[in-house]
Amino acid sequence: MTSSPSNLMIEARGVEKWYPNGYHALRGVDxxxxxxxxVVVMGPSxxxxxxxxxxFNALEDFQKGTIRIDGNSLGNDLxxxxxxxxxxxxxFQQFNLFPHLTVLDNLVLAPTLVRGRPxxxxxxxxxxxxxxxxxxxxxxxxxxxxxxxxxxxxxxxRALCMEPRILLFDEPTSSLDPEMVRExxxxxxxxxxxDITMVVVTHEVKFAEQVAxxxxxxxxxxxxxxxxxxxxxxxxxHERTRRFLDQIL
Amino acid sequence: MNLLLRRxxxxxxxTPADGALSLGLIALISAAAVGLVxxxxxxxxxxxIQANSTLxxxxxxxxxxxxxxxxxxALLTAATGVSWGLLRSHPRADREGQLWPRxxxxxxxxxxxxxxxxxxxxxxxxALQSRWWLLAALLGASxxxxxxxxxxLSRPLLRLFPLVWPLLYLIGMVLISGGLxxxxxxxxxxxxxxxxxxxxxxxxxxxxxxxxxxxxxxxxDLPLLRWSAVVYIEFIRGAPLITxxxxxxxxxxxxxxxxxxxxxIWRAAWVLTFFxxxxxxxxxxxxxxxxxxxxxxxxxxxxxxxxxxxVRVVLPQALRVALPAMVGQFISLFQDTTLLSLIGLLELxxxxxxxxxxxxxxxxxxxxxxxxxxxxxxxxxxxxxxSRALEKRLDPQxxxxxxxxx
Numbered sequence: 302m303t304s305s306p307s308n309l310m311i312e313a314r315g316v317e318k319w320y321p322n323g324y325h326a327l328r329g330v331d332x333x334x335x336x337x338x339x340v341v342v343m344g345p346s347x348x349x350x351x352x353x354x355x356x357f358n359a360l361e362d363f364q365k366g367t368i369r370i371d372g373n374s375l376g377n378d379l380x381x382x383x384x385x386x387x388x389x390x391x392x393f394q395q396f397n398l399f400p401h402l403t404v405l406d407n408l409v410l411a412p413t414l415v416r417g418r419p420x421x422x423x424x425x426x427x428x429x430x431x432x433x434x435x436x437x438x439x440x441x442x443x444x445x446x447x448x449x450x451x452x453x454x455x456x457x458x459r460a461l462c463m464e465p466r467i468l469l470f471d472e473p474t475s476s477l478d479p480e481m482v483r484e485x486x487x488x489x490x491x492x493x494x495x496d497i498t499m500v501v502v503t504h505e506v507k508f509a510e511q512v513a514x515x516x517x518x519x520x521x522x523x524x525x526x527x528x529x530x531x532x533x534x535x536x537x538x539h540e541r542t543r544r545f546l547d548q549i550l
Numbered sequence: 551m552n553l554l555l556r557r558x559x560x561x562x563x564x565t566p567a568d569g570a571l572s573l574g575l576i577a578l579i580s581a582a583a584v585g586l587v588x589x590x591x592x593x594x595x596x597x598x599i600q601a602n603s604t605l606x607x608x609x610x611x612x613x614x615x616x617x618x619x620x621x622x623x624a625l626l627t628a629a630t631g632v633s634w635g636l637l638r639s640h641p642r643a644d645r646e647g648q649l650w651p652r653x654x655x656x657x658x659x660x661x662x663x664x665x666x667x668x669x670x671x672x673x674x675x676x677a678l679q680s681r682w683w684l685l686a687a688l689l690g691a692s693x694x695x696x697x698x699x700x701x702x703l704s705r706p707l708l709r710l711f712p713l714v715w716p717l718l719y720l721i722g723m724v725l726i727s728g729g730l731x732x733x734x735x736x737x738x739x740x741x742x743x744x745x746x747x748x749x750x751x752x753x754x755x756x757x758x759x760x761x762x763x764x765x766x767x768x769x770x771d772l773p774l775l776r777w778s779a780v781v782y783i784e785f786i787r788g789a790p791l792i793t794x795x796x797x798x799x800x801x802x803x804x805x806x807x808x809x810x811x812x813x814x815i816w817r818a819a820w821v822l823t824f825f826x827x828x829x830x831x832x833x834x835x836x837x838x839x840x841x842x843x844x845x846x847x848x849x850x851x852x853x854x855x856x857x858x859x860x861v862r863v864v865l866p867q868a869l870r871v872a873l874p875a876m877v878g879q880f881i882s883l884f885q886d887t888t889l890l891s892l893i894g895l896l897e898l899x900x901x902x903x904x905x906x907x908x909x910x911x912x913x914x915x916x917x918x919x920x921x922x923x924x925x926x927x928x929x930x931x932x933x934x935x936x937s938r939a940l941e942k943r944l945d946p947q948x949x950x951x952x953x954x955x956x
Contacts, residue, residue: 400867414862416853
């Protein structure tokens, strides 16, 4: 991975966030992600990892620090936020498919509405994306008629249909039955080989080992350790990382 | 036959206690039914309805202009038939629809029977009777045509079709009140079922957007907007409708821009609208609360703007959840129109009261009230049937059970 400045996709510096109730959720987090990189964020629950990646598309605000997405800084300018959201896709733990739309319309909605692309063209692209994630034949069904794993694959296809440059995954397999985790990870593995930049919050160690360029450990609202997977899992520098790995391995 | 007996036994006489209860109920129901039929066929004097059927239908609407109402009825009938047929020829993407499901045939047959029997029972002139048959035929024909050829309609045309209804409402207003070359008929001459349907549909159509806006206002982040909505909703819900109706007659002239409430009928219709909107807002609010936060987040993360998120993602789900409660509101709103008779308007109940006060028909109250009840019941039943069909069509959950398993 080259690291010339023009390749910086995500640049977070000293990000701090307090919730309205005063809870200090992020305590000066730094992270840089380059084009095409896959970064896995791990950490105990409550460590702020989901909150952190949700700041990248302004689903969470922050009070201090700066975040630049592909050169554009995230501030209070709403138009800037909309522009950034178009380039940053997100896959949620709870899938969050639109239950009142067919699978196909879930994919077609945003590109036609937000980018103003012709429906027929988006539909063709959507079908090929559904084919890629292996559920083309379910295109006319409603999300409630699919299994959890299928729904999450639709959610990934929906995010891809906007052709984002960055894809965020917020614990994409945590609410899946164990036998469905693999089909979703397979799709993500496929994606990792492509040009797209990925930030993945997950507890899937095997996935991180095979796919990640870097693994980040967050605890108590800040980054504790950041290392390539081989080093992160075999030979972590920090005591906190060792304790965390002991708990999940 | 054997099966029927076994089923009867399982349903009605499973245990001795069940059997006793069933027998008691059957005795009670049949006694009531026999009494009602005897009274309706032998003692009741239906002349009061036959002689006043026009009055009940349209009040004192001038006879020479009544063709406009017939035309409007025909237009509405055709639009109903076409909408109905289009719904059947365009089943949901995920299921095989039937062009003529059994319930549709049943309803159409029932309506045809009513169109044949009611005019005859009312002893209408043959010319008028035949108009009712024509209406029934029109409904069937438009239903059949839209069902048969609806699938050839292009997608944009199909999406525009629902606009026929608001358009028809405007056309209806012109046809009823005159203008654009038609002789004006002042509201004071409207009455009966016409006035009931007019005020009810006016209030239902307008309270819906108003209620949605109020519900959104109540959940808004802007304190001024939120508090205005709360004060409005709580004030309206805390006052009896009849008080508001009297109040509205006195103050609406000042509150609304001139011309919107020129006379008693429109003032009453606006009060009904404002009243129903407050209750509707609460129904919509519960629907909004039922949409998970993740839905809006997913929409925003795909780049949809706030209005797009609201209109395309949040509201469709919220309204689907709120639908039964909203239709309940519409039904009670429909029945609340009877209160207009207390401020001197001659809607159905008002007409009925003038008829019963006529010395010629003294002592015929039972016939009149029963007819009114039947009229109200059939309108509300139609609303209920429509809403249940809509619910079924919009509900993703009912289908997940019947979905084909891989």
